[in-house]
Amino acid sequence: MSNLNLPEAALSRLTVYQRALVELNDSGIKTVSSRELAEISGSNESKVRKDLSYLGSYGTRGVGYETERLIKEIGVVLGGSQPRPAVLVGIGNLGRALSQYEGFQVSGFPIVGLVDTDPNVVGETINGLKVKNLDQLEELVFQTSAVLGIVTTPAAAAQEVVDCLVEAGIRSILNFAPVVVDVVEEVEVRKVDLATELQILGYYDHLRKFD
Amino acid sequence: MSNLNLPEAALSRLTVYQRALVELNDSGIKTVSSRELAEISGSNESKVRKDLSYLGSYGTRGVGYETERLIKEIGVVLGGSQPRPAVLVGIGNLGRALSQYEGFQVSGFPIVGLVDTDPNVVGETINGLKVKNLDQLEELVFQTSAVLGIVTTPAAAAQEVVDCLVEAGIRSILNFAPVVVDVVEEVEVRKVDLATELQILGYYDHLRKFD
DNA sequence: TCGTGTGAATCACTTCACAGCT
């Protein structure tokens, strides 16, 4: 089931379409064409049609797509909207920040546990969660049924932390540490690299000075 | 000058190589092969060689690349390490978080101004910076010589804020708001979409249940 | 012999263009 070999590029756009569709639907718009959907999600009409065609044929020729239907179908592919609890490891300033960021909760990934190794931080309560020590991770994952790990440690600690997460049964990791971590094949790691994003912007800024 | 038509994909890897090279160099390693560099930066040897070949021929056959030389050459392409001051707009919980994140400062993008529209927030001091109102943005950009804008507003406010940033002369924008913004061609916007990253992880997690 | 540098082959994604349904 659900085996439709969705290209990675399409997958990331589908999440954007879905947000746009929910907004349309909330404002009472019942149907939308590939052109309109492209417009609001910063895509283009062929891409939208191709992307949606991976899900099946849910559009109506001459008319467009029913927003509600499409929201449901994308939801099915993305794995329903069942919440996936997350533990966050690394209570530095980024970790502290993200632990209070409601965006995770809102998108269905509530943070249910906080972990660090610094004895000055372990025991502290942030946002109603008491920071646990790294050696309690397995227990924490078990108790909270967490399925997602968010890593906000310094680069040097990231590999060890990821190993602990995998050991504790976590198979999906979002890594904010500016380092590439090794994991076994079954584990999916996605990296959010703020420094790289900035440097790319810096590069284009630099380029502009020579046009 | 500096016109070497670097593919986007190579560009983002170069920033990763550079971090790895700095680390190698700091631990006294003078030369590195494409294989070794690939290993530590999560790439592969052909990609490394191809990426580095965009810069010129700085390797030595049979030996590898001099770390110090390579750091310098990548630095030249990425636009030197001159700091590029940034203003951050949107003092919600993510904005507050990022305004205290030292990573920006460390990578050469110090946050030199904070902006919001909420009168309850404007005037507040965070990390030594007083939050300004959106209508003071132009003045702030002028006074601080900011060249980069970081947008951490809710989705609904992002387009207006981006328009103000562009109006104020900012040409490079890092957008954390979960919405695609329109800008004129000369402006470079990069989007960091945490909700999408999570959903992609969710998708793979979901898939694993049917293998 | 070892590892770079690079054309050529392959693969993945995007865009085109149009047949076919409503």
Add this chain to the structure above:
DNA sequence: AGCTGTGAAGTGATTCACACGA
């Protein structure tokens, strides 16, 4: 007439494979 769904063509990135210099 309008808009989807989709093969086919085009584009760009990755990987292969090997000639060449150290």
